[in-house]
Amino acid sequence: MRPLSSSQDLPHASRPPRYPLAIIGAGALGLHFAARLAATIPVAVVARSAIRAGQLHAGVMVGDALFQADAHAPGxxxxxxxxxxxxxxxxxADAGRLAAAMRPLGVLSLQNGLTGAVLRDAVHAARPDEDGPPPRVEQGITTEGAFRDGDRVTPSGAGDTLLPPGFEAVAELLSRAGFRTRIEPDIAAARLAKLLVNLAINPLAALFRVPNGALCDPPYRVHLDALVREAWPVLHAKGLPLDEDGAHARVVxxxxxxxxxxxxxxxxxLAGRRTEIDAITGVFLDMAARHGAEAPTHHAVFTLVKQIEAG
Ligand SMILES: NC(=O)c1ccc[n+]([C@@H]2O[C@H](COP(=O)([O-])OP(=O)(O)OC[C@H]3O[C@@H](n4cnc5c(N)ncnc54)[C@H](OP(=O)(O)O)[C@@H]3O)[C@@H](O)[C@H]2O)c1
Incomplete structure (x- = not known):
C-alpha cells in the first residue's frame, strides 16, 4: 500500500499507479481540494468522462493558478x-461504484445532505469479489467554499473540515495541504448540526431567490423559524447537541x-440543475416520519423545490 512517489517506481509501465488520495467529482469543491492537495502529494482526479479528464489534464484555473490535474476517466x-x-x-451512488473500483482503504464523503448510507451501499455492492475487508465509508463535513464560473473555480472562503475517526491519514494529508482539519469523535452530531443549517437555509433561499442574509428578516424570517422549529425535536432526538434556542441561534x-x-x-x-433537496429535506422527512413528527413546512418546501426541478 505504498504511496506513489515517481513513475520510475512503478513495477510496470502499463500498470496504473496507486495514489495516496483520489477525488471523485471535478467540480467547484473537488478542484479546490485537489489543486491544494496536489502541491503536496500525487492526487488522482476522477472526472465524469474521458473528454472532461482531457480538459482537466490540459489545465483549469483554480483561483489565480493553472491547475493541470492528474485526471482520470471512469473507464x-x-x-x-x-x-x-x-x-x-x-x-x-455512481461515485460509490467508481470509488469501489479504486480498491481504497476508505471512502470519505464531504458532500452536503446525508449521503453516507447511499455511498456505503454503493461502495460495498460494487466491491471486487476478491477484495479483503470492506473499505471504511463515512461522511465528514466541510465549510470550505468554492464556486464555478464557467470553467474557472474560485475558492470563496477557508473553512473547517471535520473527519470521522478512522480517517486520521486523510486528516494528515489535508492538514499538510493547509486545510483546517480535525478528527471529530462525534461526527454524527456535527453532521446533524450541518443538516439543520442546510434544511433551513437552502430551500428557502432557492424558493425566494434571495441571498442567505435576507432570510433573517421579514418577510422570510417566519419561514426560517418554522423550519427550525419543526426540525429541532427530530434532530435533537437523533443526537443534535443544541437546545431549541441554540438551534435557532445557530441557523441565524x-x-x-x-x-x-x-x-x-x-x-x-437558477442554473436549471437538479438540487440536493432529496439528500437534505428528503432525508429529514424520512427521519421525521420514523419519529412520528409533523413537519408541514418541510413538506411544503420539498414539494415546491421538486416542482421547480421538474419544470
Ligand atoms: N461548493 C461549495 O462551496 C461546497 C461547500 C460545502 C459542501 N459542498 C458540497 O460538495 C459537493 C460538491 O459540490 P460542488 O459545488 O463542488 O458541485 P459541482 O461544482 O457541481 O461539482 C460536482 C462535480 O461532480 C462531477 N460528477 C458528477 N457525477 C460524476 C461521476 N459519476 N463521476 C465523476 N464525476 C462526476 C460533476 O461533473 P459535471 O460537471 O460533468 O456534471 C461536477 O464536476 C456537494 O454535495 C455540495 O453540496 C459544496
Missing part, C-alpha cells in the same frame, strides 16, 4: 488508498455570516 481508474467524494448528492448566525452568499440550492435552481 480507466487507478487505485488509491483513500477516496474523497465531491459529486452532488444525486450522483453519490450562519445565515448572517454568509449573508451575501447565494446558497448552493439557489445556484442550482
Amino acid at each position: 480507466a481508474l487507478p487505485e488509491a488508498d483513500w477516496v474523497i467524494v465531491l459529486v452532488k448528492a444525486g450522483d453519490t 448566525a450562519v445565515a448572517r455570516a454568509t449573508g451575501a452568499n447565494r446558497a448552493s440550492m439557489l445556484q442550482d435552481v
Whole structure:
C-alpha cells in the first residue's frame, strides 16, 4: 500500500499507479481540494468522462493558478488508498461504484445532505469479489467554499473540515495541504448540526431567490423559524447537541455570516440543475416520519423545490 512517489517506481509501465488520495467529482469543491492537495502529494482526479479528464489534464484555473490535474476517466481508474467524494448528492451512488473500483482503504464523503448510507451501499455492492475487508465509508463535513464560473473555480472562503475517526491519514494529508482539519469523535452530531443549517437555509433561499442574509428578516424570517422549529425535536432526538434556542441561534448566525452568499440550492435552481433537496429535506422527512413528527413546512418546501426541478 505504498504511496506513489515517481513513475520510475512503478513495477510496470502499463500498470496504473496507486495514489495516496483520489477525488471523485471535478467540480467547484473537488478542484479546490485537489489543486491544494496536489502541491503536496500525487492526487488522482476522477472526472465524469474521458473528454472532461482531457480538459482537466490540459489545465483549469483554480483561483489565480493553472491547475493541470492528474485526471482520470471512469473507464480507466487507478487505485488509491483513500477516496474523497465531491459529486452532488444525486450522483453519490455512481461515485460509490467508481470509488469501489479504486480498491481504497476508505471512502470519505464531504458532500452536503446525508449521503453516507447511499455511498456505503454503493461502495460495498460494487466491491471486487476478491477484495479483503470492506473499505471504511463515512461522511465528514466541510465549510470550505468554492464556486464555478464557467470553467474557472474560485475558492470563496477557508473553512473547517471535520473527519470521522478512522480517517486520521486523510486528516494528515489535508492538514499538510493547509486545510483546517480535525478528527471529530462525534461526527454524527456535527453532521446533524450541518443538516439543520442546510434544511433551513437552502430551500428557502432557492424558493425566494434571495441571498442567505435576507432570510433573517421579514418577510422570510417566519419561514426560517418554522423550519427550525419543526426540525429541532427530530434532530435533537437523533443526537443534535443544541437546545431549541441554540438551534435557532445557530441557523441565524450562519445565515448572517454568509449573508451575501447565494446558497448552493439557489445556484442550482437558477442554473436549471437538479438540487440536493432529496439528500437534505428528503432525508429529514424520512427521519421525521420514523419519529412520528409533523413537519408541514418541510413538506411544503420539498414539494415546491421538486416542482421547480421538474419544470
Ligand atoms: N461548493 C461549495 O462551496 C461546497 C461547500 C460545502 C459542501 N459542498 C458540497 O460538495 C459537493 C460538491 O459540490 P460542488 O459545488 O463542488 O458541485 P459541482 O461544482 O457541481 O461539482 C460536482 C462535480 O461532480 C462531477 N460528477 C458528477 N457525477 C460524476 C461521476 N459519476 N463521476 C465523476 N464525476 C462526476 C460533476 O461533473 P459535471 O460537471 O460533468 O456534471 C461536477 O464536476 C456537494 O454535495 C455540495 O453540496 C459544496
